[in-house]
Amino acid sequence: MTKIWSTFSRNFAKLLEDADGHDLIINVGQEPIIKPFKAHSVILRAHSPYFRRALSKEWAKKEDGKTVFYKPNGEFILNLLTAADELILPEFIDEVQEYLVANRSLWMQENFYHVLDFAFSHETYKLLQDYYFTATFQKSLADCIPLIRFTLMTREQFREKVWPFKDILPRKMCDDVLWHFLMPDIQPSQFHPRLKTIDSKLITLKHASLIATWIDRKEGKPYKHTDIPYDFTLLMRGSRDGYSQQTLHQRCGGQAKTIMLMKIKSTEEIFGMYISNIWSNTSSARSHDSFMFSFGEGRDTKDPVLSRVRAAGYDLALSRGQERGMDELEMFKISPKT
Numbered sequence: 124m125t126k127i128w129s130t131f132s133r134n135f136a137k138l139l140e141d142a143d144g145h146d147l148i149i150n151v152g153q154e155p156i157i158k159p160f161k162a163h164s165v166i167l168r169a170h171s172p173y174f175r176r177a178l179s180k181e182w183a184k185k186e187d188g189k190t191v192f193y194k195p196n197g198e199f200i201l202n203l204l205t206a207a208d209e210l211i212l213p214e215f216i217d218e219v220q221e222y223l224v225a226n227r228s229l230w231m232q233e234n235f236y237h238v239l240d241f242a243f244s245h246e247t248y249k250l251l252q253d254y255y256f257t258a259t260f261q262k263s264l265a266d267c268i269p270l271i272r273f274t275l276m277t278r279e280q281f282r283e284k285v286w287p288f289k290d291i292l293p294r295k296m297c298d299d300v301l302w303h304f305l306m307p308d309i310q311p312s313q314f315h316p317r318l319k320t321i322d323s324k325l326i327t328l329k330h331a332s333l334i335a336t337w338i339d340r341k342e343g344k345p346y347k348h349t350d351i352p353y354d355f356t357l358l359m360r361g362s363r364d365g366y367s368q369q370t371l372h373q374r375c376g377g378q379a380k381t382i383m384l385m386k387i388k389s390t391e392e393i394f395g396m397y398i399s400n401i402w403s404n405t406s407s408a409r410s411h412d413s414f415m416f417s418f419g420e421g422r423d424t425k426d427p428v429l430s431r432v433r434a435a436g437y438d439l440a441l442s443r444g445q446e447r448g449m450d451e452l453e454m455f456k457i458s459p460k461t
Contacts, residue, residue, distance in 0.1 A: 145161040145162060145163055147162045147163060147164040148161060148162075213247070216247055216248070217250060220248060220249075220250035220251050221250060223251065224250060224251070224254045231254075238251070239255055242254075242255060257290065260291045261291050264291065264292075268292065268293065273285065273296070274300060274303050278304050281300060281304070285300075321355050322355075323355070323357070323384070323455075324362075324451060324453070325384045325386055325393050325421060325451060325453055326384060326393070326421065328348045328351070329348065329423070329424045330418055330421070330424055331353075331355055332345050332346040332347065332348055332350075332351050333345050333424055334382060334395075334397065334416070335351045335352060337397070337414060337416065337429055338353070338397060338457065339352070351460075352459060352460055353457050353458060353459060353460060354457075354458050354459075355382070355456075355457060356455060356456040356458065357453065357454070357455055358374050358375050358378065358381070358454040358455060358456050359371065359374040359375060359452070359453065360451070360452070360453050360454075361449065361451055361452030361453070362451055366449065366452060371454070374454065377401060378456055379399070379400060379401040380397075380398075380399055380456070380457040380458070381397075381398050381454055381455060381456055381457065382396070382397055382398075382454070382455040382457055383395055383396050383398065383453075383454055384451075384452070384453040384455075385449055385451070385452050386421075386449070386450045386451040386452075387448055387450060388448050388450035389448055390420075391420045391421075391450075392417060392418075392419060392420060392421075393417065393418040393420070393421040394415070394416070394417050395415070395416050395418070396413065396414065396416070397412075397413055397414050397415075397416075397457075398413050399412035399413050400412075400413070411431075411432060413431075413432045414429060414430060414431040414432060415429075415430045415432070416429050416430065
C-alpha cells in the first residue's frame with residue numbers, strides 16, 4: 124500500500140509540474156507585470172474553502188474555455204499574509220509569519236504600530252503576536268522592570284496585576300518574587316531598596332555617586348545610584364544656618380569624613396572638598412585621603428575636576444562667606460550604609 128501511495132504522489136507532483144489538463148489560470152501581480160500560473164481547479168477546490176467559493180459560477184470568469192482567476196500581489200509581505208488568510212492556507216500563513224520574524228524584523232520595528240495592529244487583527248497570526256510579546260515588549264520594558272518594587276505588592280496584587288503578563292517578564296524576576304512571598308524575610312538580591320534623594324540644593328545622586336567613587340578610590344566606572352555605599356547626612360546649609368565660623372564648628376565640629384560644597388555667586392560654579400579627618404576648632408585640616416573637586420555649573424557630571432591633596436593642609440575659614448562671593452554652602456556627614 125505504501126508503494127502505491129508513493130507512486131501516486133509522484134504522478135500527482137508531475138501533474139502539477141507539467142500542468143497537463145489544466146483548467147485554471149491564476150494571474151498574479153499587477154499591471155504592467157502579471158505572471159500566469161496554470162492549475163487544476165479540482166485540486167484547489169479540495170484543499171481550499173476559499174477556492175470552492177472563488178471558482179463558483181458566481182465568481183469565476185471564463186476565457187477560451189479556461190477559468191481565469193486574478194489575485195494581485197500586495198505591496199508588502201503583510202498583504203501576502205492577508206491573502207493566505209483569505210485563502211485559508213494555515214501552513215502558508217505560518218510560513219509567511221516565520222519569514223517576517225526571521226528576515227524583516229527591522230522593517231517590523233520601523234512600522235511598529237502598523238504591524239502590531241495587523242498582528243492582533245486575526246487570531247491566526249499567533250507567531251507575530253508572540254514575537255511582539257516576547258521580543259519587542261520585553262526589550263521596551265527592560266529598563267522599567269528594575270524600577271518596579273514588586274516585593275512591596277501584596278500577593279493578591281501580584282497575582283491580579285502582574286502574573287497575567289508573566290510571559291513578557293524576566294523569568295528570574297518572577298521566581299524571586301514568588302520566593303519572597305513564600306519566605307518574606309528573604310529579600311531577593313536583584314531588588315534594590317528604593318532610591319533615596321539627597322538633601323541638597325547643589326548636587327544630585329549622580330554627583331553623590333561620583334564623590335563616593337572618589338572616596339573609595341574606585342577605578343573604572345563610578346558607582347551606580349543604587350550602589351552608593353554611603354549616606355549623605357546634611358549638617359549645615361549656609362542659606363538656612365548662616366555662614367559664620369561659629370556656626371560651622373557648632374554643627375560640624377568633632378565630625379570625621381565630611382563633604383563641603385560651595386556655590387560661587389558670580390560664576391554659578393560648584394566646588395567641594397572631602398575632609399577625611401575629624402573637625403576641630405583649628406583653622407585647617409590635614410589628610411592625604413582628602414581631596415577637592417569641581418562640578419562646573421553642576422548641571423551634569425560629564426566633566427568633573429578632581430584634585431587630590433599632596434601637601435596636606437588648607438584653610439577652612441568661612442567667616443563672611445556671602446561677602447566673599449559664596450552663594451550657598453552645604454556640609455554633609457559621610458557614613459557607611461548599614
